[in-house]
Amino acid sequence: MMDRDKTEPDPSHHRNGIVGLLYGEFTDILNGKVRCSVSLTDHALTVQKITSSPGQGKVVFDLNDCIGCHAFKGEDNADTAAYFSAYFYPFKRKWLSSAMARQRLEQCFRVALAQDPSANLEEAERWARAIRDASFRHLPRRDGAVYCEVRRPCRLMLLLNPNSGRGQAMSLFTTHIQRMLTEAAVPHTLVITEHQNHARELVREADLSQWDALVILSGDGLLFEVVNGLMEREDWEVAIQTPLGILPGGSGNALAASVNHYSGTPMLLGEELLVSCGFLLCKGLLSPMDLVSVHLASGQRLFSFLALAWGFVADVDIESERYRQAGALRFLLGTLVRLASLRSYRGRLAFLPVHQEPAAEQEGRVARLVASTSSISSDNDSSPSTSPPDSPNSSFCSAMSCGPLTDSSPPCSALCPENSVHSSSPSPNDNNTLHNASNNAIKLLQAGSDQTTSLIKGPPDSLLSPLDEPVPADWTQVPETGFILMLAMYQSYLAEDLQAAPEARTQDGCIHLYYVLEGVSRAALLRLFLAMEKGTHMACECPQLVYHQVRALRLEPLSTQGALTVDGEQVECGPIQAQIHGSVARLISS
Numbered sequence: 348m349m350d351r352d353k354t355e356p357d358p359s360h361h362r363n364g365i366v367g368l369l370y371g372e373f374t375d376i377l378n379g380k381v382r383c384s385v386s387l388t389d390h391a392l393t394v395q396k397i398t399s400s401p402g403q404g405k406v407v408f409d410l411n412d413c414i415g416c417h418a419f420k421g422e423d424n425a426d427t428a429a430y431f432s433a434y435f436y437p438f439k440r441k442w443l444s445s446a447m448a449r450q451r452l453e454q455c456f457r458v459a460l461a462q463d464p465s466a467n468l469e470e471a472e473r474w475a476r477a478i479r480d481a482s483f484r485h486l487p488r489r490d491g492a493v494y495c496e497v498r499r500p501c502r503l504m505l506l507l508n509p510n511s512g513r514g515q516a517m518s519l520f521t522t523h524i525q526r527m528l529t530e531a532a533v534p535h536t537l538v539i540t541e542h543q544n545h546a547r548e549l550v551r552e553a554d555l556s557q558w559d560a561l562v563i564l565s566g567d568g569l570l571f572e573v574v575n576g577l578m579e580r581e582d583w584e585v586a587i588q589t590p591l592g593i594l595p596g597g598s599g600n601a602l603a604a605s606v607n608h609y610s611g612t613p614m615l616l617g618e619e620l621l622v623s624c625g626f627l628l629c630k631g632l633l634s635p636m637d638l639v640s641v642h643l644a645s646g647q648r649l650f651s652f653l654a655l656a657w658g659f660v661a662d663v664d665i666e667s668e669r670y671r672q673a674g675a676l677r678f679l680l681g682t683l684v685r686l687a688s689l690r691s692y693r694g695r696l697a698f699l700p701v702h703q704e705p706a707a708e709q710e711g712r713v714a715r716l717v718a719s720t721s722s723i724s725s726d727n728d729s730s731p732s733t734s735p736p737d738s739p740n741s742s743f744c745s746a747m748s749c750g751p752l753t754d755s756s757p758p759c760s761a762l763c764p765e766n767s768v769h770s771s772s773p774s775p776n777d778n779n780t781l782h783n784a785s786n787n788a789i790k791l792l793q794a795g796s797d798q799t800t801s802l803i804k805g806p807p808d809s810l811l812s813p814l815d816e817p818v819p820a821d822w823t824q825v826p827e828t829g830f831i832l833m834l835a836m837y838q839s840y841l842a843e844d845l846q847a848a849p850e851a852r853t854q855d856g857c858i859h860l861y862y863v864l865e866g867v868s869r870a871a872l873l874r875l876f877l878a879m880e881k882g883t884h885m886a887c888e889c890p891q892l893v894y895h896q897v898r899a900l901r902l903e904p905l906s907t908q909g910a911l912t913v914d915g916e917q918v919e920c921g922p923i924q925a926q927i928h929g930s931v932a933r934l935i936s937s
């Protein structure tokens with residue numbers, strides 16, 4: 348077979364009735380060391396035990412579920428055979444449950460077709476290459492979405508906050524992600540953050556041509572730093588197009604839960620969510636992501652990818668910091684405590700509905716906003732248009748090729764030689780001293796409190812007037828009243844188990860604005876939060892719950908109580924306004 352003239356059609360393509368790419372007979376090393384016929388088609392790897400009667404002992408692996416494959420020599424020098432291992436993460440029923448989650452499955456075959464070890468290795472490499480190529484030709488895509496792919500081989504900077512969540516991000520990396528990246532032949536440099544704003548400073552100064560993606564293993568707070576660090580760069584428009592990835596390591600993990608949801612996967616929690624996001628990361632599909640430009644009373648400007656919250660939700664987020672060791676349960680505990688002492692917050696809310704055409708004097712608005720907002724640097728006058736380029740930077744899109752693990756590399760247990768760890772890391776459990784520093788509530792983002800606050804660039808906010816002027820006449824004003832909460836979402840999940848904005852998508856160009864007016868009973872509010880797990884809160888028909896799709900909004904809190912958060916980070920309480928910018932960033936999604 349290996350001496351065949353390559354110009355002749357390969358008869359193996361038609362074996363067993365399967366018209367495919369490759370056919371061979373190998374020993375299945377991990378499943379009883381039996382001889383198997385193995386066929387590769389464009390979509391599947393089919394393994395059939397040779398001793399079984401046809402149809403029996405046959406397993407079909409969907410290449411959509413495959414993240415990588417590589418070939419290697421046996422460890423024993425006397426062994427002339429070579430091997431290839433393929434790594435699948437299909438959905439399987441969870442133990443004692445009807446729910447499904449992605450679970451790892453490795454298929455390893457022994458190739459012993461010749462006496463010559465290098466001929467066997469060559470054949471194993473041919474299989475590994477073909478499996479990899481076929482796996483990436485048929486990436487799972489959502490209908491209607493615009494996609495491209497992270498460049499391959501892809502160099503990842505993986506930023507990890509060792510204190511996020513219950514302080515387990517490092518062990519989540521070593522138990523799941525390190526292996527997955529090795530299986531997918533993705534070289535990565537691990538950067539363990541040492542303090543708040545470390546990631547922000549790092550990406551602000553980084554040579555981004557060195558990286559094909561910036562991936563965060565943490566809560567949403569670390570991605571917030573990265574997004575704002577990128578928007579502080581002179582080359583923000585190109586920098587923010589760097590593919591961003593999220594792996595859940597915090598307690599809320601809202602973006603990770605949203606990414607999982609967009610892939611069509613039912614809600615997953617904890618390590619199952621991590622594996623699902625790790626799988627999507629290895630597949631490397633990119634989709635555009637909207638960002639929201641937020642202005643605070645002090646003149647500070649921020650970019651947000653997730654949510655803006657005020658009142659009940661923000662208070663729960665901040666107050667539940669004290670239950671951090673409870674992980675995701677901290678929000679349930681916080682909700683129950685805040686429900687017991689339910690309060691209403693006075694404020695004024697105004698918004699520009701999605702279907703309302705903005706009024707004509709936009710240009711004037713931008714000019715006045717720039718003039719009155721110290722945080723927008725003067726070079727914004729010449730900043731590029733609000734719309735990012737439609738076609739993504741071509742350097743991030745290229746044909747799939749094999750990754751940097753060579754086909755004769757050792758199996759997945761070893762790390763890629765390129766992979767490295769930057770910064771000294773405390774042990775995963777050694778988190779006592781640093782927890783306070785990671786406390787969102789303690790480190791309030793204050794204007795002028797550090798240099799970062801005055802550096803933000805970004806597209807001009809053509810829909811907003813200066814905060815000290817009335818909102819434009821075409822906006823809708825909610826009569827001044829008491830609110831229980833205001834929640835502006837631009838991703839579907841607010842936490843791993845809270846589908847607060849089921850209709851939201853990464854690039855839908857709108858802010859999903861919810862507010863609950865005073866007068867709601869505690870029982871009705873609790874019902875709303877329970878329904879949010881499935882995203883059915885609007886079906887509760889609670890008269891105090893209002894929902895609008897908007898492009899911009901302004902909130903003027905009038906009560907002294909009540910926190911304001913942007914992507915879960917507490918900001919100064921005071922008037923705040925925001926506008927969405929469509930598809931500014933790019934997210935590794937599905």
Ligand SMILES: Nc1ncnc2c1ncn2[C@@H]1O[C@H](COP(=O)(O)OP(=O)(O)OP(=O)(O)O)[C@@H](O)[C@H]1O
Nearest residue numbers: 511512540541542565566567568597598599600785
């Ligand atoms: N090494 C570090 N030490 C202390 N704080 C850090 C460190 N790295 C990042 N931070 C800050 O910690 C805060 C919380 O981080 P992050 O959001 O990642 O975790 P989390 O709060 O546990 O997760 P979630 O937002 O999902 O609840 C952020 O403000 C981030 O800037």
